[in-house]
Amino acid sequence: MTSLSPAFVANPTIEITEISKWFGQKVAVSSVSCSFGPGITGLLGPNGAGKTTLLRMMAGLIRPSRGKLTVLDTNPRRDVTVFQRVGLVPEDDAVYGFLTGRQFVEYGAELAGVRNPSSAAAHAISAVGMGDAAERRIEGYSKGMRQRIKVAGALVNDPEVLYLDEPLNGADPVQRVRLIELFHQLAREGRTVVVSSHVLEEVEKMATRVIAMVDGRLAAAGDAAAIRAAFTDIPYRVRIDADVPRKLGSALLGQEVIRSVEVVDETLHVQTDDLGDLGRMLPSLARSLDIRLTMVQPEDLSLESVFRYLVHGQ
Amino acid sequence: MTRFFAIIRVTLIQLIGRRRSIGLLVLAAVPAGILLLVGLNVGDRETEEFFRTGALPLVLGVTVPIIAITLGAGSLGDERTHKTISYLALRPIRREVIAAAKLVAAWLASFLVAGSGAFLAAIVLGATVGSWDEMFAIMVATAITTLGFVAIMQVLGYITDRAVIIGLAYLLIWEGIVTGAASQVATTSIWRMGVSAYAGIVAGDHWGSALGLEARVVADLEDLLSGVNPGVWGAVVKVLGIAVVSVGALGVLMRDRDLVS
Numbered sequence: 184m185t186s187l188s189p190a191f192v193a194n195p196t197i198e199i200t201e202i203s204k205w206f207g208q209k210v211a212v213s214s215v216s217c218s219f220g221p222g223i224t225g226l227l228g229p230n231g232a233g234k235t236t237l238l239r240m241m242a243g244l245i246r247p248s249r250g251k252l253t254v255l256d257t258n259p260r261r262d263v264t265v266f267q268r269v270g271l272v273p274e275d276d277a278v279y280g281f282l283t284g285r286q287f288v289e290y291g292a293e294l295a296g297v298r299n300p301s302s303a304a305a306h307a308i309s310a311v312g313m314g315d316a317a318e319r320r321i322e323g324y325s326k327g328m329r330q331r332i333k334v335a336g337a338l339v340n341d342p343e344v345l346y347l348d349e350p351l352n353g354a355d356p357v358q359r360v361r362l363i364e365l366f367h368q369l370a371r372e373g374r375t376v377v378v379s380s381h382v383l384e385e386v387e388k389m390a391t392r393v394i395a396m397v398d399g400r401l402a403a404a405g406d407a408a409a410i411r412a413a414f415t416d417i418p419y420r421v422r423i424d425a426d427v428p429r430k431l432g433s434a435l436l437g438q439e440v441i442r443s444v445e446v447v448d449e450t451l452h453v454q455t456d457d458l459g460d461l462g463r464m465l466p467s468l469a470r471s472l473d474i475r476l477t478m479v480q481p482e483d484l485s486l487e488s489v490f491r492y493l494v495h496g497q
Numbered sequence: 498m499t500r501f502f503a504i505i506r507v508t509l510i511q512l513i514g515r516r517r518s519i520g521l522l523v524l525a526a527v528p529a530g531i532l533l534l535v536g537l538n539v540g541d542r543e544t545e546e547f548f549r550t551g552a553l554p555l556v557l558g559v560t561v562p563i564i565a566i567t568l569g570a571g572s573l574g575d576e577r578t579h580k581t582i583s584y585l586a587l588r589p590i591r592r593e594v595i596a597a598a599k600l601v602a603a604w605l606a607s608f609l610v611a612g613s614g615a616f617l618a619a620i621v622l623g624a625t626v627g628s629w630d631e632m633f634a635i636m637v638a639t640a641i642t643t644l645g646f647v648a649i650m651q652v653l654g655y656i657t658d659r660a661v662i663i664g665l666a667y668l669l670i671w672e673g674i675v676t677g678a679a680s681q682v683a684t685t686s687i688w689r690m691g692v693s694a695y696a697g698i699v700a701g702d703h704w705g706s707a708l709g710l711e712a713r714v715v716a717d718l719e720d721l722l723s724g725v726n727p728g729v730w731g732a733v734v735k736v737l738g739i740a741v742v743s744v745g746a747l748g749v750l751m752r753d754r755d756l757v758s
Binding site for chain 2: 206239242243244245246260261263264265266267269270271273275276277278279281282290291293294295296336340
């Protein structure tokens with residue numbers, strides 16, 4: 184028996200094969216193959232990684248330039264009936280500001296052909312904790328409230344597949360906890376939930392399985408713990424300015440927490456496994472060598488660089 | 498049908514429940530205002546003549562098209578601009594149904610706004626001259642003209658963010674200059690379809706003699722028609738044809754093009 188690649192699941196509801204999307208000369212998604220099944224899968228990657236484009240293709244909003252994609256065994260671009268079983272919370276502020284929250288969700292229910300739109304809307308609004316504000320116009324909502332009403336609009340047709348593009352944007356800590364619990368509950372009910380985010384901690388709280396993307400490609404896939412372990416193995420880069428950089432660099436090389444030292448234009452660039460240890464050790468080392476430190480600054484801590492390390496090892 | 502009417506309901510609020518509709522209502526009332534000024538300063542006969550030679554072309558050839566261009570472009574264009582298209586399109590509704598519901602909504606919105614101006618002009622004419630016979634004709638002509646422009650603009654509004662500018666350029670160049678100068682292509686002019694319906698109703702089967710039209714009046718309308726035969730049913734068939742093509746084209750576009758950029 185052959186084992187399944189981490190990018191694929193045994194009983195997929197969404198299957199993606201060699202899918203690509205380009206806009207003119209720009210390649211947004213390049214030859215991605217993976218699948219999604221019941222439970223929460225996190226789609227992780229820095230801004231511009233292609234997460235939203237992939238999610239939009241899965242939702243049927245945009246057409247793949249190449250490759251095959253099926254949702255619940257259906258091509259969402261060709262058969263609109265699949266939308267009876269699918270919900271999307273887009274990243275954009277895609278709400279009708281002139282409607283009240285209740286009207287917005289009820290409209291979604293009517294469009295989805297739900298039998299009793301009012302009751303379905305009330306249920307979805309209650310699930311996101313927006314009952315008190317439901318009669319107010321959306322244009323007066325905060326970002327977090329808009330986010331929650333979008334979630335209600337996506338849930339109103341009781342979807343089997345739910346796409347969430349940066350769903351916690353703008354939500355306050357209490358709302359975040361509540362939304363995350365809601366997504367967990369949906370996953371426990373056997374739904375396929377795909378959550379896109381550029382924040383690892385956020386994805387970790389929601390997803391058990393993670394698909395990481397960088398530069399439009401699939402960079403890593405697996406359970407959230409494995410991805411986190413890969414992240415913690417990444418060395419940190421620190422820039423150090425001192426009056427005698429080469430002397431300090433030589434001394435740092437002998438330290439256990441230091442992986443490498445480089446001097447560029449009289450500035451030290453140090454790689455370390457532990458920022459905390461370096462921070463504790465560096466002042467005393469400099470003092471003992473009578474070296475004056477003028478700047479110590481972590482660099483290259485962006486998620487982009489972390490992802491690049493995962494993909495390219497640099 | 499619930500979905501169809503739900504789209505119409507929300508689109509109507511979207512199109513006319515906003516600040517821009519106030520500006521469009523003011524624009525719609527301009528011909529009636531001018532007609533009133535003329536009516537207060539000249540006799541009945543001159544007022545009636547100005548209605549046909551000045552107010553009518555201003556209503557059907559300028560204010561009605563501008564309103565229909567603006568609201569027609571916004572019907573699906575606003576959904577794309579405000580990104581709400583995903584909320585509408587990711588539902589189990591055939592694309593043609595969405596397009597048809599949007600078209601009906603944009604047409605109703607345009608007719609409500611533009612029609613109020615046309616209605617006002619007809620009232621001014623009736624109040625100053627005492628002739629109320631033409632109110633029905635001008636309202637039908639307005640309905641036909643709005644449908645034709647809205648149907649074209651809905652497609653354009655879906656394709657490009659510059660639909661209103663392109664629509665206004667089309668109104669000026671094609672509808673205003675080209676079809677006015679070349680009678681061979683005048684039948685393609687949407688606002689002349691409205692004029693044709695108007696002339697067909699006021700004249701009936703007796704072009705030039707119904708309602709006691711004088712030769713001078715017929716000549717005025719013939720100038721506006723620019724070679725197009727008067728007739729309400731011909732105009733209705735033409736704009737319905739444009740509407741059907743518009744719905745079909747939008748169905749294809751929504752299936753084959755990306756819904757968001």
